[in-house]
Amino acid sequence: MKLTNIKITLCGEGGVGKTSLATMFTEGIFKRDMKLTVGIQHFTKVIDLGNAKVNLVIWDLGGEHRFRFLAPLFLRGAKGAIFVFDITRDETFAKIDEWLDISRKILGNFPAILVGNKLDLEEFRLVPKDIAINYAKRRGFIAYYETSAKLNINVHAPFIHLARAIVGDIYAQDIKDFLP
Numbered sequence: 001m002k003l004t005n006i007k008i009t010l011c012g013e014g015g016v017g018k019t020s021l022a023t024m025f026t027e028g029i030f031k032r033d034m035k036l037t038v039g040i041q042h043f044t045k046v047i048d049l050g051n052a053k054v055n056l057v058i059w060d061l062g063g064e065h066r067f068r069f070l071a072p073l074f075l076r077g078a079k080g081a082i083f084v085f086d087i088t089r090d091e092t093f094a095k096i097d098e099w100l101d102i103s104r105k106i107l108g109n110f111p112a113i114l115v116g117n118k119l120d121l122e123e124f125r126l127v128p129k130d131i132a133i134n135y136a137k138r139r140g141f142i143a144y145y146e147t148s149a150k151l152n153i154n155v156h157a158p159f160i161h162l163a164r165a166i167v168g169d170i171y172a173q174d175i176k177d178f179l180p
């Protein structure tokens, strides 16, 4: 079976856990001493969706503002995106809108998933779950997940959900291409 490469991006402010989520998803480990992402980093994982096997290529961008100039390169060619905030830092939730706007400007319409990370720090939560869910619905996200990269809670679900949505779109596109 042909292995299709699918590029997806991880968007969100620095320190929300993007690299930790990607590392847990692709390598199954949580690195306590995670280094600040410098520029763009890539992770890959082959996933079996039953009807399709895809190589998910996850692009991760350093959260610091000085890397923002890389955003167009970072986003170009992506078939979908996961937007991550930290449930204990509400400013990271507020910034999702900016990331979404930049992304839509470059990619147009694409499947996007919202993730509230650091669920293990529930007692320090500042972003209520229903607020996040309503926001996700209003802004056209296809799903909202709460995760903990640290405790490996729900980490696979958003990646698999996004991959399924993208593959569904690609199939729809293939079928359309065959129509006269």
Ligand code: GDP
Binding pocket: 012, 013, 014, 015, 016, 017, 018, 019, 020, 021, 031, 032, 033, 034, 035, 036, 037, 063, 117, 118, 119, 120, 121, 147, 148, 149, 150, 151
């Ligand atoms: P990024 O800048 O978005 O890539 O975030 P990192 O993956 O580098 O994580 C930033 C910090 O948050 C690091 O100290 C991580 O160990 C920590 N971190 C990441 N995910 C979690 C999580 O689910 N729970 C907790 N408690 N800490 C996390």
Ligand code: MG
Binding pocket: 015, 018, 019, 020, 035, 036, 037, 060, 061, 062, 063
């Ligand atoms: Mg990082």
